[in-house]
Amino acid sequence: MDFAGAYAPAHLKFLLQGFLVTLEVAFISIVLSFVFGIIIGVIRYTKIPVLSQLLAVLVETIRNLPLLLIIFFTYFALPEVGLKLDKMYAAISALVIFESAMLSEIVRSGLQSIDKGQIEAARSSGLTYMQTLWYIILPQALRRMVPPIVSQFISLLKDTSLAIVISLPELMNHAQIINGRNVNFVIPIFILVAFMYFIVNYSLSLLSRRLEYRQR
Amino acid sequence: MLRYSILVEHWDLYMQGFGHTIKASVLALIGSLALGTIIAIFRIAPIRPLNWVGTAYVEFIRNIPLVLIVFVFFMGLPAVGIRFDSFTAGTLGLMVYTAAFIAEAIRSGIQAVPKGQMEAARSSGLTYLQAMRYVILPQAVKIVIPPLGNQFINLVKNSSVLGVIAGLDLMYYGDLISSKTFVTFDVYIFVALFYLVLTIPLSLGVGYLERRLLKAR
Numbered sequence: 542m543d544f545a546g547a548y549a550p551a552h553l554k555f556l557l558q559g560f561l562v563t564l565e566v567a568f569i570s571i572v573l574s575f576v577f578g579i580i581i582g583v584i585r586y587t588k589i590p591v592l593s594q595l596l597a598v599l600v601e602t603i604r605n606l607p608l609l610l611i612i613f614f615t616y617f618a619l620p621e622v623g624l625k626l627d628k629m630y631a632a633i634s635a636l637v638i639f640e641s642a643m644l645s646e647i648v649r650s651g652l653q654s655i656d657k658g659q660i661e662a663a664r665s666s667g668l669t670y671m672q673t674l675w676y677i678i679l680p681q682a683l684r685r686m687v688p689p690i691v692s693q694f695i696s697l698l699k700d701t702s703l704a705i706v707i708s709l710p711e712l713m714n715h716a717q718i719i720n721g722r723n724v725n726f727v728i729p730i731f732i733l734v735a736f737m738y739f740i741v742n743y744s745l746s747l748l749s750r751r752l753e754y755r756q757r
Numbered sequence: 758m759l760r761y762s763i764l765v766e767h768w769d770l771y772m773q774g775f776g777h778t779i780k781a782s783v784l785a786l787i788g789s790l791a792l793g794t795i796i797a798i799f800r801i802a803p804i805r806p807l808n809w810v811g812t813a814y815v816e817f818i819r820n821i822p823l824v825l826i827v828f829v830f831f832m833g834l835p836a837v838g839i840r841f842d843s844f845t846a847g848t849l850g851l852m853v854y855t856a857a858f859i860a861e862a863i864r865s866g867i868q869a870v871p872k873g874q875m876e877a878a879r880s881s882g883l884t885y886l887q888a889m890r891y892v893i894l895p896q897a898v899k900i901v902i903p904p905l906g907n908q909f910i911n912l913v914k915n916s917s918v919l920g921v922i923a924g925l926d927l928m929y930y931g932d933l934i935s936s937k938t939f940v941t942f943d944v945y946i947f948v949a950l951f952y953l954v955l956t957i958p959l960s961l962g963v964g965y966l967e968r969r970l971l972k973a974r
Contacts, residue, residue, distance in 0.1 A: 542837075605910070605956035606949055607917035609928060614949075617935070618942040695820065702822035706921055713824055720832065727836040731829055735821045742820035 547729035552719050556730075559715030560737055566711060567698045570633050574640035574697075575690070581641060582648025583674070596645075603642040609703050611635040616707040632704040632711075640697055647693065651686040652678060691749035695742045702738075712737065760943045767934045774930030775951050781848045781916045781926060782955075786909055788852035793859030800864050803885070811860070818857035823918050826850045831922045847919035847926070851912060858908050866901030867893060903970060906963035913955050927951055 581600065585593045603611070615638070616631035626634060655678050663673040702713040716734045720727045764771065799811030818826070827850030830841060841849065870893050878888035920928025931948040935941045 601957070601960070602953065605914070605960055606952055607914040607928070609917040609920060610931075610945065610949055610952065613928070613931070613941075614945050618945050621940070621942040699820075699822040702824040703918070703921075705824060713822065713828075717828075724836050728833050731825065731833050735817075735825055738821045738825070739817060743816060746816075746820065 542728050543723065543725035544729045546723065547719070547726040548733065552726075552730075555715050555719065556712065556734065556737070559710060559712040562709070563698065563701045563711040564741075566629070566632055566636065566701050566704070566709070567694070570636035570640060570701075571694050571697055573633070573637045574644050577637065577641035578644025578648050581645035582652065583679075585645065585649050586652040587670075587674070600642045600645055603639060604646070606639075608635065608639045608700055609706065611639050612703055612706060628704070628707050628709045631707060632701070632709045635704075636697060636700065639700075640693065643693055643696075644690065647686055647689045648682070651682040651689075654685060655681050688749045688753040691745055691752070695745050695749075698742060698745075699738065759946060760940065763934070763938055763940060763943050764947050767938075770930045770934055771927075771947065771951060774925065774927035774948075777844065777919070777924070777929075778913070778916050778926045778951075779955070781844065781851065781919055781924070782909070782913045785848050785851035785855060785916070786912055788848075789855035789859050789908075789912070790905075792852065792856035794863055796856060796860035797863035797867065800860065801867055815857045815860055818854060819861075823850065823854045823915055824921060826854050827918050827922060843922045843924045844919065844926075847916075847922055847924035851915060851918070854915070855908060855912050858911070859905065862904040862908060863897070863901055866897040866904070869900050870896045899970065899973075903963055903967045906959065906966060910956055910959045910963065913959065914952070917952075 581596050585596055585600075587593070612632060612635040615626060615635040616628065619626060619631075659677055659681070660673055663677045664670070668676065701709075701711055704711055705713045705717065708714055712734060716730050719730050796811045796814050799807040800815070802808070827847055830846035830850045830853075831843060834841070834846075874892055874896065875888055878892040879885070883891065916926055917928045918924075919926040920932065923929055927948050931944055935944040938944065
């Protein structure tokens with residue numbers, strides 16, 4: 542094991558660059574998935590006929606597939622039907638497809654956890670259904686969704702490492718490039734990379750616990 | 758239209774991959790149930806240093822990617838002379854990763870059993886271990902089964918990570934078939950169907966158990 546060699550400044554900089562890509566991909570994906578997740582979750586909650594059943598089938602299918610398969614699909618299979626995405630977009634679309642399905646379930650169960658009496662009260666005080674949803678239900682549900690969404694974000698951050706299969710230049714990919722130079726770097730690099738993921742994810746999970754605690 | 762001839766011609770290869778995916782998932786499940794139970798016990802045992810070890814394991818493993826853990830078994834340990842074939846490395850990685858989640862599921866199940874149960878058992882003369890074995894665990898098992906089912910579904914999906922290290926699973930064979938036939942779209946659609954054959958029944962089963970448990974309360 543060669544800790545000094547593995548932690549050479551050039552390597553550290555290279556890993557940090559990879560980590561920035563990881564964070565960037567994760568951040569863009571979570572924002573987009575959040576938007577789609579809310580739309581899908583609300584449609585399924587309001588039970589719009591046909592559309593909501595279609596989305597139910599879609600969401601269940603995606604949730605039951607491995608993310609790795611979806612990444613393979615967006616990068617290797619879509620070009621075959623004429624849709625060519627570069628690595629970055631392929632990774633982001635795969636993550637967004639998968640995470641939107643996950644988040645839509647969080648949104649839907651968050652909405653369903655709001656007491657039915659709230660809707661009845663709002664409706665009888667003259668709000669339309671859409672107004673009730675927008676001003677009464679969503680704000681309360683969103684607050685309850687924060688902790689599960691943060692843990693979903695942690696999963697997403699970890700899952701970006703799967704994009705190593707399409708050699709997206711994220712943290713794991715950069716780690717493997719350094720590992721390829723010298724077998725004595727492997728363990729030191731893995732230790733460092735593990736701590737990089739750990740620090741960010743653990744801080745997020747502490748934050749999520751804090752938010753959960755504040756709500757009670 | 759999907760080219761079903763690909764599925765028919767490469768049925769044996771798909772089956773090889775499907776078999777390995779099931780094998781890796783089941784072996785990793787058995788291993789992670791054992792390891793997860795030990796860690797859960799560490800976390801709740803009334804011995805401080807064990808609590809720390811258990812908490813450190815769960816918090817560390819849960820917050821790093823599975824791919825990294827699998828790579829540690831696949832490349833990290835070989836660098837110090839401990840070698841596995843890719844299937845074993847992948848399965849061990851899955852086991853270590855899933856154990857952290859299973860430990861959490863078991864711990865919260867045990868802690869969901871009311872405190873009075875332990876107190877009553879202890880004051881009727883049972884030792885801590887006897888109380889655990891005969892009073893707490895039998896009640897906790899019922900609560901723990903649905904979350905464990907969810908972990909198993911995740912495990913089946915996560916087993917696809919074996920594909921990253923050529924671990925002979927469905928993803929690996931999908932890759933193999935697509936490089937033989939130069940077709941990707943259809944090949945991976947069939948791979949997806951094989952995964953769904955495993956995960957959809959599991960999801961429905963877990964959903965059923967969850968609803969039944971909810972009613973029982």
